[in-house]
Amino acid sequence: MKIFCIAEAFILVFALLLAVLRSLPGPVFFPVRALAIAYADFFRGVPTILVIALLGFGAPALAIDGIPTSTTFWGVVSLVLIYTAYVSEVYRAGIESVHPSQEAAARSLGLTRGQALTSVVLPQAVRRVIPPLLNDFIGLQKDTALVGILGSVEAFKQAQIEVSADFNFTHYLVAATLFVAITIPLARFTDWLVARDRRRRLAGSLA
Amino acid sequence: MSLLKIEGLRKSFGKLEVLRGIDLDIAEHEVVCLIGASGSGKSTLLRCVNLLEPVDAGRIMIGDEEITARGVDVNRIRRGIGIVFQAYNLFPHMSVLENVTLGPRKALGTPRSTADTEATELLARFGLADKRNEYPDRLSGGQQQRVAIVRALALKPDVMLLDEVTSALDPELVAEVLNVIRELAAGGMTMLIATHEMGFARDIASRVCFLDDGVILEQGPPAQIFSTPGEPRTRQFLDRIIEAGRL
Secondary structure (H helix, E strand, O other), X not given: OHHHHHHHHHHHHHHHXXXXXXXXXXHHHHHHHHHHHHHHHHHHHXXXXXXXXXXXXXXXXXXXOOOOOOHHXXXXXXXXXXXXXXXXXXXXXXXXXXXXXXXXXXXXXXXXXXXXXXXXXXXXXXXHHHHHHHHHHHHXXXXXXXXXXXXXXXXXXXXXXXXXXHOOOHHHHHHHHHHHHHHHHHHXXXXXXXXXXXXXXXXXXXX | OEEEEEEEEEEEEOOEEXXXXXXXXXXXXXXXXXXXXXXXXXHHHHHHHOOOOOOOEEEEEEOOEEOOOOOOOHHHHHHOEEEEOOOOOOOOOOOHHHHHHHHHHHHHOOOHHHXXXXXXXXXXXXXXXXXXXXXHHHOOHHHHHHHHXXXXXXXXXXXXXXEOOOOOOOHHHHHHHHHHHHHHHHOOOEEEEEOOOHHHHHHHOOEEEEEEOOEEEEEEOHHHHHHOOOOHHHHHHHHHHHHOOOO
16 A cells, blocks of 8 residues: 555656646657657556566666665556556546647736646646546556565565465455455545536536 | 737638738727628637737737737737637636636736735626636626636736627627627727627727638728628628628
8 A cells, every 4th residue: 555655646746747748839849749758658568567577676686876675666666657657648638638728718818838737727637537547546556466576565465475374365365355445445436526527517518 | 009000911721821911000999890701810810919829921019019029928918918719718627716817816926815806896897796706617608708808807908809709609698798898998998809790890899890811801980881881792791691680
């Protein structure tokens, strides 16, 4: 749960940054956009477990001074790298769903492009993508189990230890229950948000 | 001296040339109505004046400053030019008050308390005091458009551009918006108005310009344009409007 929360916080911030970079207009920002696209394509294409194994076993093995050797640290870094790519795509869909006339209205009031983005475009974009964001966090919550291969003790790893001690596989069931106990409420919360959003929009169209 | 001066303005979207050399001079306190068929370039002209669209050729002057010159701070220019859109374009995630104070607070750096007080006064002036804390989707189209007008006025612009502000409204809501514009005109606001409301244009305009295919084909006082238009195209356009019962 700790791994999940820490990773989550970084992902929310980095992904938004990446999405904004990717939506910068004009030829001047082409290199920035290209890098952002390359990043998203790469980390969405690579299996999570591969990145975790590579960083988790590889980075500490380099034995460079000043590089953390904690496997949990590298586990979190891997998850952040991967999920930032996914979540930035979600944010981007949100940004693109805000009609250009909204930005035009903000700019017509003398707001700069940055002010229009932070005051008008992003607040609407983020609100719209909360359900898909939560969807990705359900996935993240599950993928924290992969960090276990590095030896960090999360629920699955703990279960493995118990199973090998007494050959009683109910520990896996307990671990599974633990994951589901977190993901199901998250899923229901997502449904509730989607339903609320739809109700609001319907109310809006009747007004 | 003219407040807004447009010279030889040209604008294309791809191969489509929408404005083909517009010359227009607007004096302070003048109300100029742009009439013409959809696609004649009315909206594009207004968007160019607000610098929402870069122009291809020609220039636009506000007072004696060329706003289409290179290196001009577009944000500063836009603060002096209010624009109201056909589709209101209110910010749906903000209350009416926040919609109105966003410009002053962000673009002018007005402190929130001052901006709130000024916005509340403006809203009250246009009969929207009780809607202060509502969100746009709780308002009628007429109320939303009035809020949009107040939002533009909150920056105390020198000139207002109105882009078919009643075209998206139910007929019974048109009057409340037109009355707001009449009040602005009575208060001496300089305005450039693109409109399909011919009766309104006849009442309010100091001058009417007929736009056809990207040029101002004919302009003059409303009495002259509406009763004795010189150009056959203008007559044809007005005949069709009369046929539709809109004049």
